Amino acid sequence: MKVLFEPETFSIQDFGGVSRYFFELIDNAGPELTCELPVVLSNNLYLRDRRHTRHLGLLPGVPVPGNWRLMQFANRRAARRAIARQNFDVFHPTMNDQTWFLELLGDKPFVITIHDMIPALFGQYYQSPDTALQELVSRAARIITVSENTKADVLRLLPVPAERVTVVHHGHTSRHYPYEARVPTPDSxxxxxxxxxxxxxxxxxxxxxxxxxxxxxxxxxxxxxxxxxxxxxxxxxxxxxxxxxxxxxxxxxxxxxxxxxxxxxxxxxxxxxxxxxxxxxxxxxxxxxxxxxxxxxxxxxxxxxxxxxxxxxxxxxxxxxxxxxxxxxxxxxxxxxxxxxxLDFTWARTVADTHRVYEEAREDATAVTY
Known part of the structure; x- marks a missing residue:
């Protein structure tokens, strides 16, 4: 099974929950799951060791307004080329605010992850309705939500059948940093x-x-x-x-x-x-x-x-x-x-559950093809 990840979140996030989630999916994938992340420019901290990519940084640590646009342009071009090769089984976008890839996928299925329904529930803080998500959920082979609460919101607010939505909780990254310099803090x-x-x-x-x-x-x-x-x-x-x-x-x-x-x-x-x-x-x-x-x-x-x-x-x-x-x-x-x-939240479990969703998406696409 090979999954192609669209790299948008790694263009716009130096760090954060969404890019961390996708990094952990890739970093914890076993031998039965091959992942491709077509990133050529990124300042994302989770990718800094370049074990999964061969990207370059773009003035990392320097606050340059709008530098994410250049990274987005370069990474989206790399993603277009990867899609054109069609050397993948399932496509997984890392953001849900764009639809440019839909016309390029052909018969390849795609899966989306909905992290929350904040734009719909707190629309007073957002300038425009999330029309891209509406189109994505109508065409996605499978939809992942990160909690039962989010799934309930998705089913209540979006026209999507329950059988296409699967809850997959995040994992916990259990790493130790014994040599990190501590920041000064008050006693209490x-x-x-x-x-x-x-x-x-x-x-x-x-x-x-x-x-x-x-x-x-x-x-x-x-x-x-x-x-x-x-x-x-x-x-x-x-x-x-x-x-x-x-x-x-x-x-x-x-x-x-x-x-x-x-x-x-x-x-x-x-x-x-x-x-x-x-x-x-x-x-x-x-x-x-x-x-x-x-x-x-x-x-x-x-x-x-x-x-x-x-x-x-x-x-x-x-x-x-x-x-x-x-x-x-x-x-x-x-x-x-x-x-x-x-202990109930591990990335190994998250990856295993996500892999099953990918398999379901691929099986559905195969059934339609034949």
């Missing part, structure tokens, strides 16, 4: 990771931490990723009285991020919606108690290994944070459960 801190815009619901955490800080003045909030605080965020932090105790970290390596999880008193995820929630497994893997909103896929992924709160109620979040900070036995229980829960 809560951890928030990722961007903070819109449905991420960062304001709920700001309010709850402001309440908590009055009784725990030595506690800090560390934010990893997401860029510098905006003027509005700075105003809100000052208003809550926590500006001096809230810290934004710049770019972090995987090893440095692991150290942050390991040293945190708790990881907090207040988002109103996620397709899967990679950081939950990252926290569990580093023995960090997790406090999660009770929205979307979070209970599906974490089960009883986390505390939950209403994402629209900062008082509820304050209460759960107070519990996890001051109840040592509870922290130990959550840590132990998290260690057990993360």
């Amino acid at each position: 801190y809560l951890l928030y990771t990722g961007n903070r815009r819109a449905y991420k619901n960062f304001g709920c955490l700001v309010t709850a931490f402001g309440q908590l800080h009055k009784h725990s003045p030595g506690l800090h909030l560390v934010c990893a990723g997401g860029g510098a605080f905006t003027p509005y965020e700075q105003h809100e932090l000052r208003h809550a009285g926590i500006a001096e105790h809230t810290h934004q970290m710049g770019y972090l390596t995987d090893g440095q991020l692991n150290h942050l999880y390991h040293g945190a008193r708790a990881f907090v995820f207040p988002s109103e919606y996620e397709g899967f929630g990679f950081p939950i497994l990252e926290a569990f893997g580093q023995h960090c108690p997790a406090v999660l909103s009770n929205a979307s896929c979070f209970p599906e992924i974490a089960h009883d290994a986390a505390l939950y709160f209403n994402p629209h109620d900062p008082d509820d979040l304050h209460e759960q944070l107070d519990r996890v900070l001051h109840d040592r036995a509870l922290r130990q229980i959550l840590t132990r459960r998290g260690q057990g829960r993360v």
